[in-house]
Amino acid sequence: MPISLYNSLSRRTEPFLPLDPNRVTVYLCGPTVYNYVHIGNARGPAVFDVLVKLLRRHYAGVVYARNITDVDDKINAAALEQGVPIGQITSRFAQAYREDMAGLGIAPPDVEPHATAHIGQITAMIQTLIANGHAYEAEGHVLFDVASYSAYGALSGRDTDELIAGARVEVAPYKRNPTDFVLWKPSTPELPGWDSPWGRGRPGWHIECSAMSAAHLGETIDIHAGGVDLQFPHHENEIAQSTCAHGGKVFARWWLHNGMLTFDGRKMSKSLGNVLHVHELLKQHPHEALRLLLLRGHYRQPLDWSDAAVAQAISTLDGWYRVLRELSGVIVDMIQPLPVPERLEAALCDDLNTPQALAELSLLADAARQAPSAGSKAALLGGGAALGLLQQDPEAWFKQAGGNAVDATRVETLLEERRAARAARDFARADAIREELTSMGVVIEDGAQGTRWSVVKH
Numbered sequence: 001m002p003i004s005l006y007n008s009l010s011r012r013t014e015p016f017l018p019l020d021p022n023r024v025t026v027y028l029c030g031p032t033v034y035n036y037v038h039i040g041n042a043r044g045p046a047v048f049d050v051l052v053k054l055l056r057r058h059y060a061g062v063v064y065a066r067n068i069t070d071v072d073d074k075i076n077a078a079a080l081e082q083g084v085p086i087g088q089i090t091s092r093f094a095q096a097y098r099e100d101m102a103g104l105g106i107a108p109p110d111v112e113p114h115a116t117a118h119i120g121q122i123t124a125m126i127q128t129l130i131a132n133g134h135a136y137e138a139e140g141h142v143l144f145d146v147a148s149y150s151a152y153g154a155l156s157g158r159d160t161d162e163l164i165a166g167a168r169v170e171v172a173p174y175k176r177n178p179t180d181f182v183l184w185k186p187s188t189p190e191l192p193g194w195d196s197p198w199g200r201g202r203p204g205w206h207i208e209c210s211a212m213s214a215a216h217l218g219e220t221i222d223i224h225a226g227g228v229d230l231q232f233p234h235h236e237n238e239i240a241q242s243t244c245a246h247g248g249k250v251f252a253r254w255w256l257h258n259g260m261l262t263f264d265g266r267k268m269s270k271s272l273g274n275v276l277h278v279h280e281l282l283k284q285h286p287h288e289a290l291r292l293l294l295l296r297g298h299y300r301q302p303l304d305w306s307d308a309a310v311a312q313a314i315s316t317l318d319g320w321y322r323v324l325r326e327l328s329g330v331i332v333d334m335i336q337p338l339p340v341p342e343r344l345e346a347a348l349c350d351d352l353n354t355p356q357a358l359a360e361l362s363l364l365a366d367a368a369r370q371a372p373s374a375g376s377k378a379a380l381l382g383g384g385a386a387l388g389l390l391q392q393d394p395e396a397w398f399k400q401a402g403g404n405a406v407d408a409t410r411v412e413t414l415l416e417e418r419r420a421a422r423a424a425r426d427f428a429r430a431d432a433i434r435e436e437l438t439s440m441g442v443v444i445e446d447g448a449q450g451t452r453w454s455v456v457k458h
């Protein structure tokens with residue numbers, strides 16, 4: 001089944017054909033680690049996790065890199081403010097980031113390059129750019145000479161005159177042109193710095209992705225992904241640097257950009273006080289509900305987050321897990337990984353159409369409910385796995401409240417007492433126990449197979 005992907009550079013959906021099917025290369029711009037990330041920051045990692053899983057099913061080898069930006073002015077400011085070395089801040093928040101991503105069921109990348117571990121590659125690339133006439137040194141800075149690269153602006157569809165007219169670039173006395181951007185900048189003694197041919201300094205942000213991508217994936221890669229907010233200037237600058245440093249070779253063959261996330265229709269920002277941190281959300285809600293919500297919109301569209309949408313995601317998963325619970329006695333021949341049903345796979349192959357894939361998953365759940373069998377259960381589980389959903393034991397799903405499990409032993413003890421009370425026809429006691437369970441957020445259903453319980457999550 002062929003995969004097609006929308007390429008932001010050509011502005012078309014094109015059949016995806018990697019350069020080397022044994023080594024498909026994917027690079028995603030990762031976080032700048034100085035704070036906890038919010039749920040909007042998790043959208044790219046979540047959707048591209050589904051993409052990488054898809055690629056791994058189709059190709060013999062995939063190398064997926066997601067970097068860590070561990071030197072940056074925001075990090076420096078945080079370190080100065082707290083009076084600690086930058087490494088203390090970056091190692092803490094890089095680890096928090098890994099935990100947040102793992103919490104959302106996002107697989108770690110194959111390579112997680114850190115900028116500070118690639119200063120040698122970065123300075124070498126800058127030297128090449130200077131030697132090729134694409135960069136120049138001025139007052140301890142090295143700048144990329146935008147005028148030297150005629151294709152500049154092709155990705156974002158901007159031309160340099162427009163940029164200057166719009167005054168959207170920093171004007172500095174050491175720049176030949178206002179659009180020129182920094183590859184290297186000098187560091188004062190209190191700032192982190194490395195020795196270089198241009199004095200002690202530190203890299204600009206854009207150059208690190210060009211250098212790390214080349215170091216780990218090669219000069220031409222198959223897919224470069226990131227948020228649409230990075231398209232300009234970050235990705236535009238990456239293309240300019242890499243293409244000019246590598247003799248005009250294509251840098252990334254496909255550019256994929258995910259849309260931004262809003263909260264109740266508004267941008268998530270500190271000043272609006274509506275920032276939802278991943279580690280907080282994971283304490284409040286089951287992680288698969290958060291993941292489902294991240295995948296519910298098409299990745300290229302904006303996505304709106306709201307409490308109602310979280311509740312909706314939980315109730316959708318409740319429905320699917322109810323089917324799996326009904327089928328708990330049905331043994332699935334555990335070929336791992338379970339095959340992904342064709343229509344769901346086709347939706348993902350069509351520019352990662354996750355809303356369609358989720359609709360297919362609902363149909364698979366309906367089919368399994370109507371015709372329970374090992375085959376229909378395997379199809380539901382296989383489809384869920386492609387999206388990183390339905391990975392829990394259904395009993396565990398129903399017994400978790402928010403992100404945490406309730407005291408199952410306590411619930412079972414109360415249920416046992418209730419059974420005894422009912423057997424003794426002590427209905428007042430039985431009702432009192434039911435009320436106590438309700439106050440714990442536990443709902444009970446009496447059925448032919450005994451009493452089942454679950455936890456209300458919203």
Ligand SMILES: [Zn+2]
Nearest residue numbers: 029030209234
């Ligand atoms: Zn980047």
